[in-house]
Amino acid sequence: MKILLVDDSRTMRNIQKKVLGDLGAVEFSEAGDGLEALTAIASTPEGFNLIMVDWNMPNMDGITLISRIREKDKATPLIMATTEAEKSRVMEALKAGVNNYVIKPFTPEMLLEKVKTTLEKLKAVA
Amino acid sequence: MNTTLDTCLSGQYRLKQWLVNTDKSAQDDCSHYDRSHILLVNCGQIIAHIAPAAEDTPDPFTLGSGIELTSDAQSLRATITGQLYRQDGRIWVEDELKIGGDVDFSTGNINFSGNVIIGGGVADLFQVNAKGSIRIAGSVGAAEINAGGDLITSAGILGNGKGRCTAGGLLQCTHASSAALYSGQDVIARRELFGCQVFSSGAVRVEAGALMGGEAVAAGGINCRVLGSVSGSPTIVCAGQDPALAQLARERLPALEAQRQKLQQTRQSVESFLKNAKMLSPAQKEKATEILYEVAQQEAVIQKDLAALHRDWKTSQDRSRSEIRVERMLHAGVTIRFPGLQATTTTDQRGPMRIVPKGADQVALISDFGATRLLAARPFVDPLIQSLSKALNLEK
Structure with missing residues (x-):
């Protein structure tokens, strides 16, 4: 399983890496902003099984990144993990094409549960 | 080339330099209780430098067990950890330490x-x-x-x-x-x-x-x-x-208690964060996520320690009479x-x-x-x- 973690905080990426490591054999890639994420996606022809995206990042923010990904790829599961908690923001992200939304602060259990639920739901639909 | 007891010929080599300290009592700063004439070597330790022996070499030797020649045939190396013996033209290492008499000032600790x-x-x-x-x-x-x-x-x-x-x-x-x-x-x-x-x-x-x-x-x-x-x-x-249970308690409970106190403190700091979650700045929300992760990590460590203690307790109960x-x-x-x-x-x-x-x-x-x-x-x-x-x- 390949997961791309996009967050400008290295600490947050490390936390996500450790928590999502519980999903089993996971190969992680990391990006510090939207532009780095697009490069990582372009250089991974086999694609990712999941992309975790932060909203507020330098160079290219998360919402722009999601829109850019969804222009070409409707299938890869995208989860936004962000401090943006307003309903309007959540709606905006869903419209852009995220499959689920995790609001910071979250516990490791909350994150893992959200990711598992999302992956299972998408698997069932497929 | 590795040479052992079976292949080494007596008289083929002579000792050039003996590297194992033979007498600790020569060291002035050594306690009398630590002074020893017993030669102990570690596996892989170079024991001596050697040279080819001429026919009339006065002090040729034979290799015994627990010793090999280094690949350049210039040195002797111990293949096991143990006591080094050098006796009657033979050198060997035994993995059992045998002391003929008392352990006292003649042997040291x-x-x-x-x-x-x-x-x-x-x-x-x-x-x-x-x-x-x-x-x-x-x-x-x-x-x-x-x-x-x-x-x-x-x-x-x-x-x-x-x-x-x-x-x-x-x-x-x-x-x-x-x-x-x-x-x-x-x-x-x-x-x-x-x-x-x-x-x-x-x-x-x-x-x-x-x-x-x-x-x-x-x-x-x-x-x-x-x-x-x-x-x-x-x-x-x-x-x-x-x-052993009392010993276990003596050794592990203070650490466990310290872990619990640390967890308690971390929980308190995160609780104050979460009470006002809506008022938090993005940076504070990120920080709160980090602290929540830290709490989970500390809880996992405590649970792991408790599980190990439970196992030891059970083992002890099983053998109790x-x-x-x-x-x-x-x-x-x-x-x-x-x-x-x-x-x-x-x-x-x-x-x-x-x-x-x-x-x-x-x-x-x-x-x-x-x-x-x-x-x-x-x-x-x-x-x-x-x-x-x-x-x-x-x-x-």
Whole structure:
């Protein structure tokens, strides 16, 4: 399983890496902003099984990144993990094409549960 | 090229330089107790530099076991950790340390990674430490002996209040007095245990004599011919309680408590964050996520430690046996303890008998001939065991 973690905080990426490591054999890639994420996606022809995206990042923010990904790829599961908690923001992200939304602060259990639920739901639909 | 005993020819090489320190006493800053003439080498250690020998070389040698030539044939290297011997033109290493006589100023303290065999005894204030087993033909004085495996002495242990013997496995002697004895398995004294502090994760057995004075704690029960003394020397015996558990509590509970306090503090700081979650800045929300992760990590560490403690507790409970057997005589003045209760004998009782707890407030002396005498018992709780039990939520 390949997961791309996009967050400008290295600490947050490390936390996500450790928590999502519980999903089993996971190969992680990391990006510090939207532009780095697009490069990582372009250089991974086999694609990712999941992309975790932060909203507020330098160079290219998360919402722009999601829109850019969804222009070409409707299938890869995208989860936004962000401090943006307003309903309007959540709606905006869903419209852009995220499959689920995790609001910071979250516990490791909350994150893992959200990711598992999302992956299972998408698997069932497929 | 590696050359061993089978392939090396006597006289093929001569010693150029001997590299192993032969005499520690040459070092001025070395304690007299640490000065030793015994040569110990580690696996892989270069022992000597050598050169090809001419026909008339006066000091040729043969290689024995535990030594090889280095690939450039310029040096000798130990292939095992052990004692180095150089005798009659032969050099070899043995993984067992054999000391012909006593451990005293002639040998210094002994520290060895394998088994140790001592032909004599161990003098007062000397130390013998071995990762393997230790066998001692003579008597042990007020010395400190630590064996990773069994510790077997063919004579006695005369601790004089300072002797301390520890064995990971069996601890066996003919008799012991005024010594502290610790064993991961059984403690067996063939004739007598007098005034000793004995702690055994197995059983304590005094096969042909008395257990008198001092204290004996044994997970696997106690068996002796005579328990206590005519003079009423204070004697405490405790059966069915593993002293390793108390040790475990002593070692691990402070760390566990420190972890719990740290967790409590972290929880408090995150709670104050979460109470006002909506008011938090993005940076504070990120920080709160980090703290929540930290809490989860700390909880996982505590749970892991508790699970390990539970396993050790269970193992200890499985091997516990709350029974004391006395073959000939149980004297007055002996305090008998079982987990949770204790009683003291007030009169002499003839054996053979077994002593077991009966309910929560009595101790039964059951004669092999059928008669049973009950002793009133009072509660006894080892505070360390109680703390451990509390930490593991085992208390009713």
